[in-house]
Amino acid sequence: MFNKILIANRGEIACRVMETAQKMGVSCVAVYSDVDATAKHVQMADEAVHIGGAAPAESYLKGDVIIRAALDTGAQAIHPGYGFLSENPDFVDAVQAAGLTFIGPSADAIRKMGLKDAAKVLMEKAGVPVVPGYHGDNQDPEHLAGAADAIGYPVLIKAVAGGGGKGMRLVERPEDFATALDSARGEARTAFGNDAVLVEKYVAKPRHIEVQVFGDGTHAVHLFERDCSLQRRHQKVIEEAPAPGMTSEMREAMGQAGVRAAEAIGYKGAGTVEFIVDASDGLRPDRFWFMEMNTRLQVEHPVTEAITGIDLVEWQLRVAAGENLPKKQDDLAISGHAFEARLYAEDVPKGFLPATGTLTHLVFPDNCRADSGVRAGDTISPWYDPMIAKVVVHGSTRAVALETLNRVLQQTEVAGTVTNLAFLGALTRHEGFASGDVDTGLIGRDLETLVQEPEPSDVTAVAAAMTALDLVDVDPETGFSLWAPLHRAVQLSRRDDVLDLDVQVDGPDRQIWQVGENRVVAERTAGRWMLNGTPMPRVAAHNGTLTVFTDYGQSFDVIDPLDRDTSATGDTNVIQAPMPGLVKAVFATAGQTVQKGDRLAILEAMKMEHSLLAARDGIVAEVLVEDGSQVEAGAALVRLEDEA
Template identity: 50%
Template structure:
């Protein structure tokens, strides 16, 4: 076994590898960019070394710098994690050439999977089922159109050297083919530098099921059963689970055997994943092999009881696999979701910023958290905005889903926006609960997973009333505290009940929810109130017996007993954030002063092109004085591993362009202005 390894990655995977190494008594070396000097993987490793600037190209993608650090500190092996250089065959070769073990597959195996077309032909020759299609090198448009007609529709055009959902088009009729082919090739050429495409039959409403495989240097390849990843948005996985609710025992065994065949066909060593597309009739077809550890590997670990990172280390050190195929068990059910700094209501726009509050459930036998950040850390613009992976385990799927709902209810993220509320709706949706979601369901029905635009449902109204009561109780507690510290602690003026001469007392409060201002009025004190909501038709509610114990609020609303959870810092008269949860849904509110002057942002808002988030300007397409149409692209910025197109809000003439390619810009920065109409 190794004595010291270097981890050529960052974030939660680096922390995950460090954790396993610590249990095995292996010293760890981290590398970090300028943006990650205070990151958790740097703090947790035994040693850490800087390797360059904040952009991945200047640091984590610099294989030469990483190898130089490994040689300098005496690391015997390099673990690439996932992403960055994990599937870079040239890097794997360079590591081995430097006399250091690469903790992953052979470079030759990676290269065999580098082309989708070549991989498909190789798998077909090995007897692994593949989708009917065309993978030839002849890319004449007329020939491709003829092959498409032969294969039949619906059909998918895919970039042969692509990934991440780019360079893919679905064709449903022959007359659509020429235009979609041209579009797909153009996108592939821009994204990957090559425009070769392959054609394959499109499987309607498919499932995405992948098989975890492992190989050693002694010729043994086995599988560790499946993970289902059918809950996807734009080809990106949202929820992963094991076992699949769709597979029968027979189909599981057949797919496992096919995955082993695929691994043997490329002489596979270490951890890998064979991904299949599965039709509603149970027919399954090879998609690709991910030649690395997957983000969703914890669900396999929980249902098998194995540490896959430990297996990686042992195999890389030359040991045989710790178990044979007969020794691989499967018990219980595990589900994983990823907590991201992103805004689902703004098209899942990635976010960044300081994690002012990060509240996650406690880890135990049923809940696991893999994270690379803690409260106070910053989610930067340079890398993937994942905050944590939340994985749950229980005896069966219904219990695991219940565990996941309970764990999500305990999560709170303040600072950048997050996808927590989206995930809470996802894990309660019938398509997920009933185990019938397919890879396109989220994209077809995304509105079903979004929160209501207004506070109008009875449950949401209870949460609004709960937030009001929390504020009222906090005001009373502060008044009592102030009175106790004064010269007259028994003064009747210390009672925060809103009493004024001539009427029975009224307190006014205001919240903002999704840019909508909500005003409420309350009468009473001590946990008994009459609350009026003028904006809603049912304007009065009676609250009795309200008590706040830490974050737990118990009360009776119109005679109905409720128990709610309150998070946040909005317990001051100066305003703040309040999050209420009833175990099923959450309501986020901003407590604001009742009498605050509201500034209008309308003036000039249609004259500016602004940055939606911090990022780096990639290209500026127009200059001051240029005429521009409404919706025309003015510039492109790069943030969170994606490009964002910034467009003109209206037709006109550009008065000023305030950024050039290479500039780093902050969120809401005005990057271009239009002449006043």
Template identity: 50%
Template structure:
């Protein structure tokens, strides 16, 4: 077995590999960028080597520096994780030339499956069904438009070297095709170094089902069943589960055999995923089409571990060391149901705009398995795979994923209940996240009843977006409870030392100045002479009782109705989490804010996050309408189109294409029309 491996990645996958290697007695080397000097994966490894600047192109994609780090530290093998160099044929070959074992498939297998076009041609020859489309080399825009018209709209443009939802655009009509193609190719070039695309018929109610395969150097290959990854936004997975709901044993065996055949056709070794688009026919039966093969470990591999009881990272290390597969096909069994939720720094109500900032509070559910002990924790009811800690920052340089929350149950119903409870108890403060959104998806009719397809989020939009948070009176009661707990003194203190509003006669009143967004709320907290507590808010008076249950946990009764809240205070911000919803409030001192004016942004277009200016779609002097696209930015490896906040005339463009800009930077001025 290897004595030392280098992990050529970051985040939760690097932490995961480090923990598995440690359990196996293998030492690990981390590589890190300027932005990751104190990152969790650096501390999880035995050694660490700095390899460059914060941007991935200056560090994690600099494979020559990674090979130098491996040589300098005496590593025998390199684990690429997923993303970055994990599917880079040149890197795999360079590892071999440097005398290092690449913990992944052979370079030829990466090359064969790395191009979606080439892979589809290979599968076509092997008789695996394909979605109708154009998979050739001619990428001239007019020709591709003609192919799209031949296929019939809607179509899907896909980066041939892509993955992770990047470089993909659905196009519904011919007049939108050329612009979508240009955007898709820009994103593909930025993410994968190639702008080659293919065009396919868009299956209108597709399910995304993938098969986990594993091969060894002795020529054996098995499949570890399937995962349903249909719940997606912007072509990126949101929730993944195993096994796929409604999958018959016959169809599972057929898809598994097709996946193994695909892997064997390219001499595959290690962990891989064969992805299929499936559509329901004949009363729920599935027809499937080959989509692509990911020649790496997938983000969602924990759900396969949960239902099979096998550690796939350990399998990777053993197979790369020349050992046979730990289990044969007839020895593999499924047990129970598992679901994974990707927790990301983003604002779902703002079109899933990525968020950056500090993880001021990061609290996971109780009884969570964070790492494996003897054997496996694959059937732990709740598991978190994270590469961050409380206090860490989410930067604009990498993917927006904070962690993966994985639950397991005896059946899907139990797994759903556990996931809902785990999301309820996941508290993140300091930046926008999708936790509340994920919980609404889990509770939605479509997901609860397994009415799955890749358009589920759009179909359920009214129930998923712009939903109210914690009721304001309850939230204000939580703020009051936190304030009173902070001011509490020992019960035997003399009356003159008390700060709880004690009066010899009459009642004590204090004002609370609260705000939700830009809306101000004046509240009054009153304690009667008999000790009764009252909360006046927006013209209504509520009877209030409070009790501290812990450092950040409180029981409040508002007009007799009981609520248990977690309250976190950071400066003037108050984040409150209840049983069914959460809310962020600002408790501020009006004197300290005297003279401040609400800064309007109606005359300008500002960057909603740090990133790079990709293009301006207008020039100075152009008249624009509200909602019209004005500029395109790239942040966290995705393109984001910025629209006009109102009608107006473009004044000055404040930056050039290619410039890096900070959050809130003024991109262009907008004068009255």
């Protein structure tokens, strides 16, 4: 076994790898960028090395600097985590050339699975079913359009070097193919430096089911399946294991297909073979097809660990150190059911825009596993993925596990940034998801309902107001003098709504609140406040913002009555950056006539591209940025002439 390893990553996956390695007595070296100097993974590590600037290209993607850090600190191996350099075969070659061990598959295996078109040809030869489609080298647009006609619409255009939904477009009509192809190629060129695409059949009721495999370079086993069908924009939201509705016949067929895929490329370490499944007639062993293989540890690996009792990182370290596979296929079994929910800093009502901010409060309940790379006090940076945590639960049955997930999400406390917590909670209560009737289109079909945030109750508003007016912790022995005048008022704002609240303090342990036409009585009994007979929820206050931990967290701002109204006027003249990011492209020019909905610029933030559109018809008066500009949230990018 290794004495010391370097982890070439950051955030929750770096912390996750360290937890297991340090339990095994292996020392861990962290690497960090300028903005990660005080990050959780750095403080967890036995030692840490600074490797460059905030941008990944200046730090976490600098393979030569990372290898030098490993050599300088005496590390014997490098664990790549996921993302960044984890599936870069040139990095693997360089690691091995430096005399170090790469904790993962060979460069050859990564190359064979790195391009989706070549991988599918290889899988066909190995007897793994593949989706009907065109995976050839001819990238002429007319040839690709002809291939789409032959396959039959609807089709998917996918970047051959893609992942995470980037460079992927659904095309339902032949007349839309050319535009979709241009868009997919542009995004693929930006994300991967490779604009080649493949075209394949779009499955009508698709489920995304993947098989966890593990190999030692010669032999492989599978650790059963995960269902990752609950997706938004091809990004996984909630994953589970095992897949609902899975039959023993189907599991055997998929598991063996995954093993054949791994053994066909001499796979070593943890990997995931992803399949698209046609669920229009239930789960049948003749209705699943290979999509791709992820030659690394997956984000959702904890659900597999929960149902198998296997520590996949421990297996990675042991196999990389030259040990045999710890278990044979017959030694592996499923116990219960597990879910993983991805908690992100993102503004759901605004189209899931990635968000930043400082986490002023972060608490998870005890009855879950929370893999996180951040703590209270940490900042969600615009430079990296805005994941706060992976919340994982396990139960004896799917119903028990889902109910546990619902409760855990309700009890999770986050303040300092907007999150998708309420959205995740809505998913756990979705009737179709609860019954196991899932497919990749579920969120899209019911998006309007799922993104509706819970309205704050009168009790929630009063809890915030009591905190704002310092009426929670007043000492009943000495507090009367602090309560004059006995009648007080406060204004709270929540998004675009303003709440007016009035209170009459009747004594040290009783307050009568008026919220619009409704009344809330606050009474303190045995040191605890009860609001209309229910316990007062916990409240976190920071810089005038109050977060009440009920209904997945409700945030209010205290309105200073002396401040002038500085709210937005609804001016449509200026197109602003909705978040910090890099101006990837500007399409507008001064004097140009534009129509409502025209794309004026592209902003790249948190690994995704966001099109900024004209809010109305008009003429461009001024372009205030250029390609390559780094801008803050709210920065003016394009200004239109005043309307006549």
